[in-house]
Amino acid sequence: MRFPQQMRTWLAAGCALMMAGCGRQIEKPDPAKGWEQGSLLLVKEAWEEFDAAGEKGVGNPREVALGEAVMLLTLQPKVQSNLDEAETHLRRLIEEKPDDDPGIFAAYFLARLKQVHDFNPNLDEALKLYEGLIDRHGGHPVAQAAVAKIIILRYFSKPAPERAAVLEEAENYRRLLANPDALRAFHGVMGDLALRLDGQRQRAIDHYLRAYELQIPNSESRATVVLRIARLAEAEGQIDLARQFYQKFVAEFERDTRNYWVRQHLKSMEKTP
Amino acid sequence: MTEPHAGEKSARGERIMNAIGFGLIGVCFVISLCQVFVTAFRSRLDDTPVVRIAHWQLEAGIRQGIDRLAEEYEKALAEKGKKVKIEQLPIPERIYGNWLLTKLVGGEAPEIVEIRAEIANVDRLARFFTPLTRYLDEPNPYNAGTPLEGKPWRDTFLDALQGTVTYSKELLDYYAVGFNMFTSRVYYNKELFAEIMGPDAVLPRTFDEFVALCEATQAFGKRTGRTVVPIAGSKYTAPILIQRLMTNQTQKLKIALETKYDLRPSEEDLALAYLEGKWSLRDPDIQSGLSLLNGVGRHMTKGFTQLQREDSAFAFLQGRALMILTGSWDVKSLTEETTFPVGVFPLPLPTQHDAKYGAFAFGQVSEAAVGTGTPFALPRDGKNFDVALDFLKFATSYHGNRIFAEESGWIPAVAKVPVPERVQAFKPIVEGFDSGFDLNLGPEHKISYTQNQYLVFEEFEPLRRFTEKQEQDSRDALLMDSKRRLKDHARNAQRFDSPLGALMWLRSQRPGDRELERKIVEILGRQNGIEIVLYESGERLDAVKP
Numbered sequence: 001m002r003f004p005q006q007m008r009t010w011l012a013a014g015c016a017l018m019m020a021g022c023g024r025q026i027e028k029p030d031p032a033k034g035w036e037q038g039s040l041l042l043v044k045e046a047w048e049e050f051d052a053a054g055e056k057g058v059g060n061p062r063e064v065a066l067g068e069a070v071m072l073l074t075l076q077p078k079v080q081s082n083l084d085e086a087e088t089h090l091r092r093l094i095e096e097k098p099d100d101d102p103g104i105f106a107a108y109f110l111a112r113l114k115q116v117h118d119f120n121p122n123l124d125e126a127l128k129l130y131e132g133l134i135d136r137h138g139g140h141p142v143a144q145a146a147v148a149k150i151i152i153l154r155y156f157s158k159p160a161p162e163r164a165a166v167l168e169e170a171e172n173y174r175r176l177l178a179n180p181d182a183l184r185a186f187h188g189v190m191g192d193l194a195l196r197l198d199g200q201r202q203r204a205i206d207h208y209l210r211a212y213e214l215q216i217p218n219s220e221s222r223a224t225v226v227l228r229i230a231r232l233a234e235a236e237g238q239i240d241l242a243r244q245f246y247q248k249f250v251a252e253f254e255r256d257t258r259n260y261w262v263r264q265h266l267k268s269m270e271k272t273p
Numbered sequence: 274m275t276e277p278h279a280g281e282k283s284a285r286g287e288r289i290m291n292a293i294g295f296g297l298i299g300v301c302f303v304i305s306l307c308q309v310f311v312t313a314f315r316s317r318l319d320d321t322p323v324v325r326i327a328h329w330q331l332e333a334g335i336r337q338g339i340d341r342l343a344e345e346y347e348k349a350l351a352e353k354g355k356k357v358k359i360e361q362l363p364i365p366e367r368i369y370g371n372w373l374l375t376k377l378v379g380g381e382a383p384e385i386v387e388i389r390a391e392i393a394n395v396d397r398l399a400r401f402f403t404p405l406t407r408y409l410d411e412p413n414p415y416n417a418g419t420p421l422e423g424k425p426w427r428d429t430f431l432d433a434l435q436g437t438v439t440y441s442k443e444l445l446d447y448y449a450v451g452f453n454m455f456t457s458r459v460y461y462n463k464e465l466f467a468e469i470m471g472p473d474a475v476l477p478r479t480f481d482e483f484v485a486l487c488e489a490t491q492a493f494g495k496r497t498g499r500t501v502v503p504i505a506g507s508k509y510t511a512p513i514l515i516q517r518l519m520t521n522q523t524q525k526l527k528i529a530l531e532t533k534y535d536l537r538p539s540e541e542d543l544a545l546a547y548l549e550g551k552w553s554l555r556d557p558d559i560q561s562g563l564s565l566l567n568g569v570g571r572h573m574t575k576g577f578t579q580l581q582r583e584d585s586a587f588a589f590l591q592g593r594a595l596m597i598l599t600g601s602w603d604v605k606s607l608t609e610e611t612t613f614p615v616g617v618f619p620l621p622l623p624t625q626h627d628a629k630y631g632a633f634a635f636g637q638v639s640e641a642a643v644g645t646g647t648p649f650a651l652p653r654d655g656k657n658f659d660v661a662l663d664f665l666k667f668a669t670s671y672h673g674n675r676i677f678a679e680e681s682g683w684i685p686a687v688a689k690v691p692v693p694e695r696v697q698a699f700k701p702i703v704e705g706f707d708s709g710f711d712l713n714l715g716p717e718h719k720i721s722y723t724q725n726q727y728l729v730f731e732e733f734e735p736l737r738r739f740t741e742k743q744e745q746d747s748r749d750a751l752l753m754d755s756k757r758r759l760k761d762h763a764r765n766a767q768r769f770d771s772p773l774g775a776l777m778w779l780r781s782q783r784p785g786d787r788e789l790e791r792k793i794v795e796i797l798g799r800q801n802g803i804e805i806v807l808y809e810s811g812e813r814l815d816a817v818k819p
Contacts, residue, residue, distance in 0.1 A: 038775030039792075041399040041444060041768075046775065063778075070774035074767055101781055109774060116766045116804075142777055148801045156808040181794045189801050195533060196809065218795055220435070224535050231534035255432065257639040257707040258536050 029053035047071035062102040144182035187211035325383035329366040333605035338681030382652035384661035404446035415670030436644030451645025453683035487572035505594030506577030507585035522562035523709030570730040601699040617698040639705035645686040715754025721746035762807035
């Protein structure tokens with residue numbers, strides 16, 4: 001069936017109008033709103049906000065470029081051109097001013113891009129970028145988040161027999177970490193990695209104990225750490241410590257389905273001298 | 274005058290029928306139109322704030338429970354000189370998801386809506402719903418003068434709202450509050466039970482006694498010539514039973530397979546452990562689980578894997594089955610629609626003292642972590658947000674939840690609220706062990722297990738035939754599931770970066786904001802955990818690939 005010419009023109013015009021309507025026009029872009037939206041995982045809306053701010057010259061251009069790059073990392077659908085554009089923004093931010101906040105954030109997210117976002121991740125480059133960030137800005141909160149990433153990447157880049165040495169070397173990072181949250185994350189990662197190695201149970205116990213002392217806010221993670229300290233201590237023959245943490249688990253995590261098993265286990269421990 | 278021809282007669286009849294049909298459509302159209310106009314007209318005249326509450330719970334008692342809450346709430350506000358109207362919108366479950374999505378996208382969602390994981394995934398939660406975290410941190414004013422006075426609203430719920438639907442681990446915010454809890458129990462026909470076992474018989478307390486009851490029921494059927502099966506089964510109720518039995522026999526195996534010192538190997542760990550040859554379908558624990566399934570399956574309705582939920586309910590309601598295992602959501606339907614008295618008891622499972630099945634089991638499974646059900650959330654575009662939030666506070670207060678539990682017959686979700694006498698048997702069992710694992714170890718493996726499961730219930734060499742067939746399918750299915758999980762880990766490690774970047778930037782602008790700190794700490798902790806598992810599982814999978 002053929003439509004008359006006039007009708008086709010009208011249909012085309014209608015379609016064009018509809019398609020134009022699909023794109024969101026942002027009259028007054030606001031980078032602050034973009035960050036808020038991004039924090040709620042509303043990545044598309046946040047990217048549109050930063051993109052419009054960039055086009056209209058609203059806000060600090062370095063902040064806007066950073067915002068656009070951070071949102072492009074996870075903007076759906078994931079395409080190479082978005083990652084390329086994000087990389088261009090991030091590299092320019094680092095080249096222009098590596099020591100201000102946008103420059104430091106850019107270095108961290110460039111490392112993230114290389115580690116997990118690229119279609120072919122380059123873990124060596126990611127590691128170098130994280131290490132460079134620590135060397136230059138070790139005390140910055142964003143750089144402190146990179147410590148855990150470095151340890152994980154170094155650990156898995158080595159064969160199993162060399163991993164204990166990676167953890168031994170990683171102990172040096174503790175001195176860098178002033179922020180209690182970063183310190184807790186460090187101890188958590190060290191514990192999680194030591195747990196996976198033969199002969200490293202004591203290291204796992206030490207790190208989990210420090211993480212526990214620093215207060216773990218998430219109750220699920222806290223329950224796991226408390227139970228791991230108890231189980232690891234028992235495996236290492238440190239029965240008093242094991243008993244103490246089993247008891248903590250029983251008292252604090254009443255609604256955990258492992259609670260009853262732990263109670264029974266405690267009873268059987270009491271029977272054994 | 275000649276008689277009308279038969280063809281003319283039928284043509285006239287058809288015209289009349291058509292006219293009636295069109296007439297009816299016309300009448301319906303006019304009635305609908307009037308209803309739309311009347312509603313619109315009324316809403317213009319009446320400025321009373323209206324809060325609509327949409328859900329798919331059409332089971333007996335629930336609508337009455339919500340109506341009672343609405344009535345009490347309207348009354349409570351009227352006493353304060355405020356006028357509000359709570360309207361209930363029960364929508365059939367089959368169309369609820371699409372209906373709600375259409376409303377959300379159109380910006381016309383009701384003020385309060387029930388959600389579940391498939392409907393409210395992380396993108397929809399972020400886009401369409403209001404986070405409730407900051408309201409839940411404060412005490413619920415309707416708890417004044419009750420044992421819950423002064424407690425943060427969140428901590429008044431039995432599970433502190435840690436369920437997967439009420440709390441989003443991706444968005445690190447609470448999005449819904451639940452009205453009740455669900456557990457599963459065996460419902461039984463009291464009259465038939467007395468007829469089979471004698472008037473003074475006691476309910477089964479051990480697994481052996483449960484099997485004996487099933488056998489006595491079979492014998493009763495044969496003896497009397499009546500069609501009575503011990504357990505009404507269907508493809509809806511059977512998986513509950515199958516899962517209970519298999520996870521009982523893998524309780525010890527699960528602990529034996531743990532490597533992370535937390536008594537809880539993940540499904541991913543178990544799948545990889547299978548691929549690494551650390552356990553197999555021929556292990557005595559699994560074979561014992563299959564034997565248990567076969568033993569109990571013989572007491573269920575023949576061909577239960579093909580029957581629908583309604584079929585098993587009818588069999589029970591018509592007295593053709595002594596028992597049915599289903600959830601507390603069916604309590605009103607099953608107890609009020611029968612002509613005989615119905616009782617309820619927990620399914621007894623083998624304990625470690627059981628002579629035949631005790632070697633692999635610890636015993637009764639704990640229900641302590643049962644999350645709150647029927648979660649209600651507040652859409653961003655809903656009108657009268659304050660009233661909707663206030664109604665949720667009322668409904669989940671000590672008094673509100675008590676009213677709901679008594680009216681609906683569902684177990685309360687709020688701490689200290691007494692469990693109504695008639696649903697005492699559904700109260701979660703806290704003294705029990707963690708369950709083991711069943712063979713649904715991922716979507717692909719679940720498909721093959723479901724497809725092969727019928728072999729477990731066959732009469733001729735069921736275990737050997739099932740094991741051989743499942744072994745052919747398990748490796749490929751578990752490889753596919755493990756690869757898919759790796760992709761999911763990579764995606765999850767990525768998806769946190771944009772919100773993390775935004776939160777870190779906001780923290781640099783608002784130093785000392787504890788809420789931002791909390792979210793950053795949680796995201797980083799989670800992201801690091803995911804990345805460790807991503808690289809570790811990748812290594813393990815590479816080592817087992819053919």
